[in-house]
Amino acid sequence: MIEARQLTKLYGDKTAVDHLDFTIRPGTVTGFLGPNGAGKSTTMRLIVGLDTPTSGTVTVNGRRYAQHTAPLQEVGTLLEATSVHPGRSAYNHLMAQAYTHGIPRRRVEEVIELTGLQAVARKRAGAFSLGMGQRLGIAAALLGDPATLMLDEPVNGLDPEGVLWIRNLLTALAAEGRTIFISSHLMSEMAQVADHLVIIGRGKLLADTTVHDLVHRVGGDTVKVACADPARLRELLGPDVQVAAGPGPEDLQVTGVSARSIGLAAAAAGIAVFELTTTALPLEAVFLDLTRETVEYHGSVSLGESAVERTGA
Numbered sequence: 001m002i003e004a005r006q007l008t009k010l011y012g013d014k015t016a017v018d019h020l021d022f023t024i025r026p027g028t029v030t031g032f033l034g035p036n037g038a039g040k041s042t043t044m045r046l047i048v049g050l051d052t053p054t055s056g057t058v059t060v061n062g063r064r065y066a067q068h069t070a071p072l073q074e075v076g077t078l079l080e081a082t083s084v085h086p087g088r089s090a091y092n093h094l095m096a097q098a099y100t101h102g103i104p105r106r107r108v109e110e111v112i113e114l115t116g117l118q119a120v121a122r123k124r125a126g127a128f129s130l131g132m133g134q135r136l137g138i139a140a141a142l143l144g145d146p147a148t149l150m151l152d153e154p155v156n157g158l159d160p161e162g163v164l165w166i167r168n169l170l171t172a173l174a175a176e177g178r179t180i181f182i183s184s185h186l187m188s189e190m191a192q193v194a195d196h197l198v199i200i201g202r203g204k205l206l207a208d209t210t211v212h213d214l215v216h217r218v219g220g221d222t223v224k225v226a227c228a229d230p231a232r233l234r235e236l237l238g239p240d241v242q243v244a245a246g247p248g249p250e251d252l253q254v255t256g257v258s259a260r261s262i263g264l265a266a267a268a269a270g271i272a273v274f275e276l277t278t279t280a281l282p283l284e285a286v287f288l289d290l291t292r293e294t295v296e297y298h299g300s301v302s303l304g305e306s307a308v309e310r311t312g313a
Contacts (some may be wrong), residue, residue: 001026001179002047002075002148006056009042009203016042018203019056024181026147029174031194032183033287035295039203040183041079044152048077060148072101072144078137078151086126090117090136093125097143107143115139116165130157138166148179155189167193187284199287201294214286223259225252226275227266236265250274 002024009017017039024030034040045051047058049065060068060075068074084093094108112121115135120128125136134157141149149170155163170193174180184190190197197214199207207214227233230252234243242255254262259276266273 001062002058002060002150002181004043004047004056004058007043007046007053007058008055009039009046009051010054015203017046017053020200020203020205022198022205022208024148024179024198025196026179027174027177028195029170029180029182029193030196030198031190032181032198032200033187033190034200034206035291037202038200038291038294040200041152042203043200044077044079044150044183047150048075048079050079070101070144072097072103072146074144074146075148075150076141076144076146077149078134078141078154080137080152082133084125084133084136087124089122090125090128090139091121093136094139094143097140101144103143107145111139111142114142114169116162131159131162134158135162146178148181149173150181152183153185154182155184155186163189187287191283199290201291204294206290206294211283214283214290222279223254223257223262224275224277224279225254225262225266225273226250227252228272228274232269233262233266233271236269236271237262 002022004020004022007017007020008015020039020043032040032043042051046053047060047065048071057064065071065075088096091108091112094111095105097103098105098108112118115138117132117135117139120132125133128136134154138151138154141151151170154166154170158166167189170180170182174195182190182194191211194211196210197207198205199214224246225233226246226248227250230245230250234252237243237254237257241257244253245251246253259278263273263276
């Protein structure tokens with residue numbers, strides 16, 4: 001379990017993390033989301049003691065990271081996959097970490113097999129592809145068989161097979177009762193693997209909720225309705241329900257009410273319904289809506305040129 005209480009980090013007059021309160025619980029995969037510059041990396045560094053909080057606290061399994069006598073066996077971390085001596089083999093890199101915690105050689109061999117590194121285990125890490133380097137970083141995070149796993153962009157550089165592998169691995173580890181905390185910019189991937197979400201913007205907590213509840217918080221699912229009298233059905237649904245014309249003359253796109261409620265209203269009014277199809281709002285759309293006011297960097301592209309504007313410090 002990871003617990004942050006009023007966690008704050010200042011760099012001069014810049015507030016990177018601003019009084020964050022959250023709890024990352026065992027048995028679930030928790031996604032950590034936020035725009036670039038939101039404070040995600042700083043928060044993760046604070047969790048494992050690479051930065052010191054200006055105020056507030058953050059603990060892993062009830063203690064500050066530095067208080068654990070064998071931290072690799074408490075929390076496994078991947079913050080920077082390329083932080084490996086390029087002249088050292090994958091096997092020797094893992095063995096060096098194992099020696100510091102009394103972890104046996106057989107565990108090194110286990111994580112090499114688990115992460116699919118058998119064919120390159122004796123090769124220099126400096127020659128690894130981005131995907132192989134990512135697998136080595138994940139192997140190091142798993143080395144101590146930790147109860148808590150914290151990964152920053154774990155699918156970065158992985159091929160489709162690797163993405164499926166890490167998704168299944170994280171889900172399986174959570175099912176064992178472990179605490180899984182991951183950040184990613186891939187909303188489609190986060191929607192498939194995360195049970196819970198912590199979203200921050202400009203260092204502040206924006207949401208601490210499930211994917212399902214978050215979607216409903218910003219408008220919910222959209223229901224496509226095809227019926228004999230769309231104008232009358234629109235009136236029946238009332239002004240508090242968002243209704244837009246569909247692609248066809250008999251179609252409506254309805255947000256804010258369930259397909260069941262729409263069907264019941266149509267049946268009570270004697271309106272024939274030909275289709276009721278629910279489409280979940282993509283997590284990416286929900287994320288963009290929630291974080292719109294906290295984005296520090298906006299990209300703009302016009303014909304023949306591109307520019308990136310910085311809108312905040």
